[in-house]
Amino acid sequence: MSDIKGLVEQGWERVADTFRANFKEGRDLGAGCCVYVDGRPVVDLWGGLADREGNRPWERDTVVAVASTTKGATAMCAHLLVQRGELDLDAPVVRYWPEFGAAGKEEIPVRWLLSHQAGLPVVDAQLTFEEVCAWDPVIRALEAQKPLWTPGTEHLYHAMTYGNLVGEVVKRITGKSLGTVFAEELARPLGLSAWIGLPEEIEPRVARVEQAPFPYDSPEELVTDFAALMGLDPTVAGPLVQTLWGPNSILIRAGTMNGVLNEETIKRRAFRAAEFPGGNMFADAHSIARMYAATVSDVDGFRLLQPGTVAAMTELQTDRTRMHGVPLELAPATKNLFNMSLGFWRATPPVMPILGPASFGHPGSGGSLGAADPESRVGFGYVSNLSVATLIDPRAIELTAAVRKCLD
Template structure:
C-alpha cells in the first residue's frame, strides 16, 4: 500500500481512512485530498506516486491537471466581477463583447454563458490545436457562430467552449486574460498552487496523467452502470447513452475542440495555453482553500460574500430541456444536469456533495472542488489516475466521509 502523508485533526479520521482505502483497493496511483472548515485545514493528505515511470512520489507541492474542475475557478472570476459591480449577468454579452452579437446572439444575456444554455457547446469552424491554444481564432469562431438552439430554451454541457465564452467576457472587462486575472485576484491573495496557463518553471511539479483501463466489457454493462448511477430506468438509460451521449452527438462534439486530445494534453503547448474550462493545474490544498474562501474567511481573506454565493448557486437548468433528448424522455432528464451560474448543484449520483446548499465542480478523471455554506467547508481532491468510468466514485466516497464527520 502506498504511503499517505499529511495531517488529520481528531474527528476527521474517516476521511483519512477513505483516502487510504483508495490506494489499498487500487483505485488511486497518486492523489491528494484536503478539507477546510471555518477557514482552516482539518484534513490535508497526499500519497502514492506522482510518476510511475520515474518512481517519483507524490509530495506536498505536487500538482496535476484537474480538467473541468477548472470551471469552478473560472466561474469565481466572473462572480468576483459581479460582486464588484463590473459585470451584470442579465446584461447582453454584447455590452462587454460587441462582436459576439453576430448570427442572432445580440440579445443573449451573460448568464446563459455560465449556465450552459448559450447553444454553443462546440465550435463548428474547423480549428487546429495550435489555433485553439492561441485563443483569438477560437473566440473569433464563436463570435460568428449561430447557436445550436434558441439560447435559454435548452441546455447541454459546454465542455470546452465554457472557458472561452466566460473568459473573453472577463478579458473584455478587465483587459486581462482569464488566467492572469485568476492569478492576480484569487491565486495570489490566497497563496494557491493553482494555474490556468502553467509557467514553465512549475513543470517539474506536475504529476503526469495515467488513464485507468476501461471497466466495461460491453455496451450493455455501460448502460447498466449508467442507469444505476443516475437512478434511471434501464430502457431510458440505453436511449440516452445512444442518442444524447453517443458518437456524433452534440455532447461528444463538445469535448473535441481544436484538436485537443489526451496525447497533446501532456504537451508543454497545452499546459502553457489557457483553456479556462479544462486546463488548470493545482493541488487539493489549493482547491479546498479556494472554495473555503467562498464560504468563510481564510487567513483574513474572503473571496465571495454570502449574497454573491446565494445568487450564483441558484439552479438555472431546471427551467430548460436537455438538448437532444427525445420529448418522451424529458421528464427523466430533469435532474440530470442541475447547473447554477457555473457550478453543479444536487445531481445524482454526486448529490448532495457536502450538504443540501453545497456547490462545486467535478473534472474528468476524478478531481473535485466543492464548498458548503452551511458547514463552511471547502473540499478538494486531485488524482493522476484518470478513471474511465462514467462517474468516478473516489471523490463521492470522500465527500460522503466528510458529511459523516460533520455529523
C-alpha cells in the same frame, strides 16, 4: 502502497481512512485530499506516486491537471466582477463584447454563458491545434457562429467553449486574460499552487496522468450501470446514453474541440502553457479546497465572495430548460443529470457529491472535485493522477460522504 502524509485533526479520521482505502483497493495511484472548515484545514493529505514510470512519489507540492474542475475557478473570477458591480449577469453579452452579437446572439444575457444555455457547446469552424491554443481564433469563430438552439430554451454542457465565452467577457471588462485574473485575484492573495496557463518552471512538479482500464466490457454493461445509478429502465437508459455520449454526439465533439484535443495533444507543452479556462488548470487538492473555502468563510483574513454573491451564483438555472438533443419522451430522465447554477453544479446525488443541501462545486473528468458548503463552511478538494472513465467516480463520492459523517 506509498505512505500517506499530511494532516488529520482529531474527529476527521474517517476521511483519512477513506483516502487510504482508495490506495489499498487500487483505485488511486497518486492523489491529494483536503478539507477546510471555518477557514482552516482539518484534513490535508497526499500520497502515492506522481509518476509510476519514474517511481516519483507524490509530494506536498505536486500538482496535476484537474480538467473541468477548472470551471469553478473561472466562475469565481466572473462572480468577483459581479460582486464589484463591474459585471451584470442579466445584461446582454454584447454590452461587454459587441462582436458577439452576430448571427442572432445579440440578446443573449451573460447568465446563459455561465449556465450552459447559450447554444454554443462546440466550435463549428475546424481549427488547428495551434489555433485552438491561440485563443483569438476560437473567439472569432464563436462571434460568427449561430447558436445550435434558441438560446435560453435548452441547455447542454459547454465542455470547452464555456471557458472561452466566460473568459472573453472577463477579458473585455478587465483587459486581462482569465488566467491572469485568476492569478492576481485568487491564486496570489490565497497563496494557491494553481495555474490556468502553466508556467514552464512548474513542469517538474506536475504528476503524470494515467488512464485506468475502461471499466465496461460492453456497451450493454455501461447502459446497465447508468440505468442503476439514475434509477432508470434500461430501455430508457440505452437511447439516452447513445444520444449523450455516442461517438458522434455533441458532447464528445464539445469536449475535444472537434477532435483537436485528444490524449496526445493535451500532453504537449503548448496545451499546458495555453489558457483553457474550461479545462486545463493545474493544481493540488489543498489549493482547490482553500479556494472554495474562501467563498464560504474567511481564510487567513481573506474572503473571496460574500454570502449574497454565493447565494445568487448558486441558484439553479437548468431546471427551467431541457437538455438539447434529448427526445421529449426521454427528457424526464435527465432531470437530475445536469443541475447547473451560474458556473457550478448543485449537489444532486448521484451525479454531484453532496456536502449539504446548499453545497456547490465542479467535478473534473478523471475524478477531481472542488466543492463548498455555505452551511457548514466547508471547502473540499480532491485530485488524482489515475483517470477513471466511470459515469460516477466513487472516490470523490465516498470522500465527501466521509466529510458529512465527520460533520455530523
